[in-house]
Amino acid sequence: MEKTRVAIVGWGNVGRGTAEAVVSSPDFELAAVVRRNAEPAQQVVGHGWSAPAVTSLADTPDVVAALVCLPTRLTEAYEIDVLRSGVSVVDSFDIHGEALWAHRQALDAAAREGGAVAVTAAGWDPGTDSMVRCIMEALAPRGVTYTDFGPGMSMGHSVAARSVKGVADALSFTLPTGFGTHRRQVYVQLDGSRPFEAVAADIKSDPYFAHDDTHVTQVESAVDHHDTGHGVSLKRFGAAGTTGNQQMEWTMRVVNPAATGCCMLSALRAGLRQEPGAYTMAELPPAHMLPGSLESIVKRIV
Amino acid sequence: MEKTRVAIVGWGNVGRGTAEAVVSSPDFELAAVVRRNAEPAQQVVGHGWSAPAVTSLADTPDVVAALVCLPTRLTEAYEIDVLRSGVSVVDSFDIHGEALWAHRQALDAAAREGGAVAVTAAGWDPGTDSMVRCIMEALAPRGVTYTDFGPGMSMGHSVAARSVKGVADALSFTLPTGFGTHRRQVYVQLDGSRPFEAVAADIKSDPYFAHDDTHVTQVESAVDHHDTGHGVSLKRFGAAGTTGNQQMEWTMRVVNPAATGCCMLSALRAGLRQEPGAYTMAELPPAHMLPGSLESIVKRIV
Numbered sequence: 001m002e003k004t005r006v007a008i009v010g011w012g013n014v015g016r017g018t019a020e021a022v023v024s025s026p027d028f029e030l031a032a033v034v035r036r037n038a039e040p041a042q043q044v045v046g047h048g049w050s051a052p053a054v055t056s057l058a059d060t061p062d063v064v065a066a067l068v069c070l071p072t073r074l075t076e077a078y079e080i081d082v083l084r085s086g087v088s089v090v091d092s093f094d095i096h097g098e099a100l101w102a103h104r105q106a107l108d109a110a111a112r113e114g115g116a117v118a119v120t121a122a123g124w125d126p127g128t129d130s131m132v133r134c135i136m137e138a139l140a141p142r143g144v145t146y147t148d149f150g151p152g153m154s155m156g157h158s159v160a161a162r163s164v165k166g167v168a169d170a171l172s173f174t175l176p177t178g179f180g181t182h183r184r185q186v187y188v189q190l191d192g193s194r195p196f197e198a199v200a201a202d203i204k205s206d207p208y209f210a211h212d213d214t215h216v217t218q219v220e221s222a223v224d225h226h227d228t229g230h231g232v233s234l235k236r237f238g239a240a241g242t243t244g245n246q247q248m249e250w251t252m253r254v255v256n257p258a259a260t261g262c263c264m265l266s267a268l269r270a271g272l273r274q275e276p277g278a279y280t281m282a283e284l285p286p287a288h289m290l291p292g293s294l295e296s297i298v299k300r301i302v
Numbered sequence: 303m304e305k306t307r308v309a310i311v312g313w314g315n316v317g318r319g320t321a322e323a324v325v326s327s328p329d330f331e332l333a334a335v336v337r338r339n340a341e342p343a344q345q346v347v348g349h350g351w352s353a354p355a356v357t358s359l360a361d362t363p364d365v366v367a368a369l370v371c372l373p374t375r376l377t378e379a380y381e382i383d384v385l386r387s388g389v390s391v392v393d394s395f396d397i398h399g400e401a402l403w404a405h406r407q408a409l410d411a412a413a414r415e416g417g418a419v420a421v422t423a424a425g426w427d428p429g430t431d432s433m434v435r436c437i438m439e440a441l442a443p444r445g446v447t448y449t450d451f452g453p454g455m456s457m458g459h460s461v462a463a464r465s466v467k468g469v470a471d472a473l474s475f476t477l478p479t480g481f482g483t484h485r486r487q488v489y490v491q492l493d494g495s496r497p498f499e500a501v502a503a504d505i506k507s508d509p510y511f512a513h514d515d516t517h518v519t520q521v522e523s524a525v526d527h528h529d530t531g532h533g534v535s536l537k538r539f540g541a542a543g544t545t546g547n548q549q550m551e552w553t554m555r556v557v558n559p560a561a562t563g564c565c566m567l568s569a570l571r572a573g574l575r576q577e578p579g580a581y582t583m584a585e586l587p588p589a590h591m592l593p594g595s596l597e598s599i600v601k602r603i604v
Contacts (some may be wrong), residue, residue, distance in 0.1 A: 252441070286432075302398065
């Protein structure tokens, strides 16, 4: 199978998960990893593979797409430049609603300008869960869908907590309290510059946490609580036409960065099969996410 | 919301379920029901609505699409004529693999010829389950997916059993025996023209039943066992990149014709948003299945 050359931008948990997805795939090749602080001739090394670390995407020729594994709030400015240069992008933007739509529209304009494709919010929520919520509503148009996350560490929320002044390290766990309600449990390790109460108040008022019951606990070492397992349950109780009692559920238990990396790569694969423009995962045909010909996919899995 | 005029072809369980889906939707209008034996000026009557019964789609002007609710083996010949006349179609063709691909390709040629759209295999399996299987493989590319149906009555298998000579009425139940294996339990009511043993042998050798452990039981009245409840469990145990122990499951308990009707209508809605040609459900973006603007869907559900 011919391989599409891609680069990974950012080398945190998601960057590493995405790299494993790329090197394990039959149809993609990891050309480079873009890191702010890469040194000349440096390599990033994984399980049985290595790839050049570079400081800029421009250092790597013939890259078709960039898997942008930066914190959500840094993605857009970076991606717009990349798209305008004709290179496609995928991100796992993790905010829903108005902010996501505005981001998609900004990427859409840049993607059309560059003749490239952008896939945004390509994680598992938003992402594959969004696809499943659409399928649930297609099956039972009237009703209620509940999304229950966890128990598990939220990468986006952990990054948000770490960005609060006075925090040396932090981990945020999402605990499902039933039918769409959650508790956030944040473990913070202080850097000594600010009192715990001030740090806890800032975390609780951050947009990532403000809408949930958030508990902040001071710990000696945040890393001692580190576990990348996560999960979700989506339930819908609804009616199809005039027929009630239609029930469906999606559950998942995964290593989070590995799942997110596969979502990003699968979404990119589907994106590269579309016209130039920007897409969320729910706007992509599920069969287009898999390697191989459409004929082979339909015969095997539909 | 402007309403798209559609007709339903066939007035069995699926036709009725599809009619309820159409009349409950905000964006479709039921123009007519096509029945072989419709009488002049006849109406079909549902819960709080009625629609003209006609003998031919040609009797109803301005129909954008036909929801073809005929037995699987009768769909293709009918649909090809309709597509060539420029009217779109959707069916719930219920055979997988080579036969499905051949059917899709036949419809694709006719749809392009007529400038129309065909969506095939738009039920819950093949159909929404196919979409979910793709999502599962996107999340965990290596691994095994198990599809367990039931307990519930299979409409396709019941129709197949009824078509055997000597059968007055029959119902086929699908019983999950774990990790992708099933038992078929067929209740047959004889018409007296052939011995039970001959009927049972013919059922067991039918392509619908030949690959499963099939038990055939003679009953006085098949209808006494009639229940339209059905369900499925899809499980995948797999690896994402080099990370194992990724687990996901989709479960559903539904009234089958109501769910199938909603699948057909949702698939048609998505199909009408695509270029002319034929599509299976896994080739359609999940968000395109829902009513309303893309912006409203992304903001609300993604």
